[in-house]
Amino acid sequence: MKIKVGIVGGAGYTAGELIRILLHHEHAELGAIVSSSNAGNLVYQVHDxxxxxIKLRFATELAGDEDVVFLCLGHGDSRAFLENNNLPATTHIIDLSNDFRLENDREFDGREFVYGLPELNRSSIQQAQSIANPGCFATAIQLALLPLAGAGRLTDDVHVSAITGSTGAGQSLSETVHFSWRTNNVSIYKPFTHQHLGEIGESLAQLQTQLDTAIHFIPYRGNFSRGIFASVYTPSDLTQDQARELYRNFYTDAPFTTVSEKEIHLKQVVNTNKCLLHVQKLGKQLLITSIIDNLVKGASGQAVQNMNLLFGLPETTGLHLKSVLL
Structure with missing residues (x-):
């Protein structure tokens, strides 16, 4: 079986990762890769x-016969694209923006978007027509907290400190992505107000319906290119052994999420679709460390994982990627 794939917004970081993965996916056939700013140019001239x-050139529009279309557009642009382009009802959509992630935004022109976190919604994804791919910070933080919510164990406020690489800001230039500003530098942005908090809260409430806890999230810009390192802690009456068993059991059938006995570091997941978690009890606080590659498990890899589930393939297909440790 070959899945005919179209990509819209083909010049950005997430699209580049998506193309790289799909080129080596045994069931995917890359079709139109749309980029309004690079139409006619060879794809490898942008993604060198x-x-x-790859010998394809960027297109001006989709072919119209795609089985699935990935929208790698800026926030707000995916909705605008769908308003202006009437895709066949038989075409699956996987959107990598935040346009359809929240419950109130998931219905659009007869389409129902399913929130695409496989560790939470695997069965719904398998039956879905369209997918809202989770945010990168949201993925790392949710995977750190879902087992507690699933057991009804989120009973106090949650504190999160997480740092992301410069690719998390996308390819558009701004002061804080220039090398001279970013190198040897760390800064906070959007403290307590990050846009991913909404989807995190909705996912946790899906498992723990009487959830009444606040998530205090401080995001950091890191002086590296890719990856997210999140430290998540909350008071808990679980022992360390009980907590680790809870996490291992929750992720028994999750091929990309692993609970590590040892402390973890970012290079273990860069260039992979993995999430590694480390759980420890320090005094009354349960500390969960969560690491992902923001461009792979936090974006394009998870999108391909969702595509696999949509088309009845093993969700690991095309995603056996090696980390770059040295």
């Missing part, structure tokens, strides 16, 4: 890690 691997 793909030199020698």
């Amino acid at each position: 890690d793909l030199v020698g691997e």
Whole structure:
């Protein structure tokens, strides 16, 4: 079986990762890769890690016969694209923006978007027509907290400190993504107000319906290119052994989420679709460390994982990626 794939917004970081993964996916056939700013140019002229691997040129529009279309557009732009382009009802959509992630936004022009976190919604994703791919910070933080919510154990406020690489800001230039500003530098942005808090809260409430806890989230800009390192802590009456068993049991059938006995570091997940978790009890606080690659498990890899589930494939298909440890 070959899945005909279209990509819209083909020049950005997430699209580049998506192309790289799909080129080596045994069931995917890349069709139109749409970019309004690069139409007619060779794809590898923009994504130069793909030199020698792809001969396609950027297109101005989709072919119209795609089985699935990935929307790699800026926030707000996916909805605008769908308003202006009437895709066939038989075409699956996987949107990587935040346009359809929240419950009140998931219905659009007869389509129902399912929130695409496989560790939470696997069965719904398998039956879905369209997918709202989770945010990168949201993925790392939710995977750190879902087992507690599933057991009804989120009983106090949650504190999160998480740092992301510069690719999390996208490819558009701004002061805080320039090398001279970013290198040897760390800064806070959007403290307590980050846009991913909404989807995190909705997912936790899906498992723990009487949830009445606040999530205090401080995001950091890191001086590295890719990855997210999140430290999540909350008071808990669980022992360390009980907490680790709870996490291992929750993720028994999750091929990409692993609970590590040892402390974890970011290089273990860069370039992979993995999430690694480390759980420890320190005094009254349960500390969960969560690490992902923001461009893979936090974006394009998870999108392909969702595509696999939509088309009845093993969700690991095309995603056996190696980390770059050295």
